[in-house]
Amino acid sequence: MPTVLITGGHSGIGRVAVEELAARGADLVLLGRSPERMRTVAEELRSRHDVDVTRIEVDLSSLASTRKAAGRVLAMVEDGTLAPLDALLANAGGRHDGPLTYGPEGFETTFTTNVLANHLLVSLLLPVMAPRGRIVLTASGTHDRDSTDGRMVGRTVEPAAAPLARAGRDGHPSLGAGVRYASSKLCLVMDSYERDRRLRAQGSSVEVIAYDPGLVPGTGFVRDLPRPVQAIAGSPITTGLSRRLGGVVSDVDFSGVSLARLAVDPDFVGYAGAYVQANVGTLTATRSARISYDRERARRLREDMEGLIASSP
């Protein structure tokens, strides 16, 4: 039985993924900030599939909370109450519309949640990954400023840690929600590649995949937007138009099952360092933004992120 840890497994794409994983016999570790919703999902999974489900609270907009949650996972693996992780799915994330907000460490919420917390979580949990384990980080096609998705949401800025973590503060320019979101996902893709390169250099068998689920209407993704805008964003007219313009479009069932397949399916052995995209019923490795392959930028990004993380123990 594989053991799979997922953030945000109680809703949207993650909810479909955990159902598919449990149906394949995987034991699950749900990490999230909504204890009641996680409890309900855990009970449903246990009763339908007879799998073990562990729930751990985490608020990924806080590095302290992320450290604490990772500490609980490490302790459980150490005392044998949890098996080493066959997959770690960093699925939780989002865009934060409205005024800029900052987590307890003073870093902008979108960058903290989508990038810094994922980097920290993966770093802390690497020691408990099973051999040939997979780490799947959920990105977004918006990370590519030259793509239809990138142009629609807001073109990315330079993938540099400090200006994004301190956007709107300390002399760094304020950025719109779409730009912050797309830029955070660019950083996530670059950090996935950098992580994978380092694991390969160390001879590790753990593989890292960046995953683009496509534009998926009907999840909680645009929850901060006014209701009429949410309705427009999720309408078949919008997805149809996006598709005609070359956007990457999917539905929640396909993207959720795809995430589960990336975690445990033997078809995806050897996808280390890949960018895999769900697009109208196909799941394929494809090219990400040109800038995402810039190794020097990725190395600097990682160093600067680690500096920010270390400055907030």
Ligand SMILES: NC(=O)c1ccc[n+]([C@@H]2O[C@H](COP(=O)([O-])OP(=O)(O)OC[C@H]3O[C@@H](n4cnc5c(N)ncnc54)[C@H](OP(=O)(O)O)[C@@H]3O)[C@@H](O)[C@H]2O)c1
């Ligand atoms: N839907 C799309 O069109 C689309 C496109 C490309 C990429 N994505 C990516 O796909 C992933 C899943 O999103 P979704 O579409 O399934 O939306 P969703 O239904 O809103 O799911 C997002 C999940 O992330 C969790 N989350 C957000 N902030 C968190 C925090 N600070 N701490 C802990 N958990 C947090 C949410 O928890 P709560 O329920 O407790 O808020 C929720 O479970 C995200 O990374 C998103 O960026 C989505």
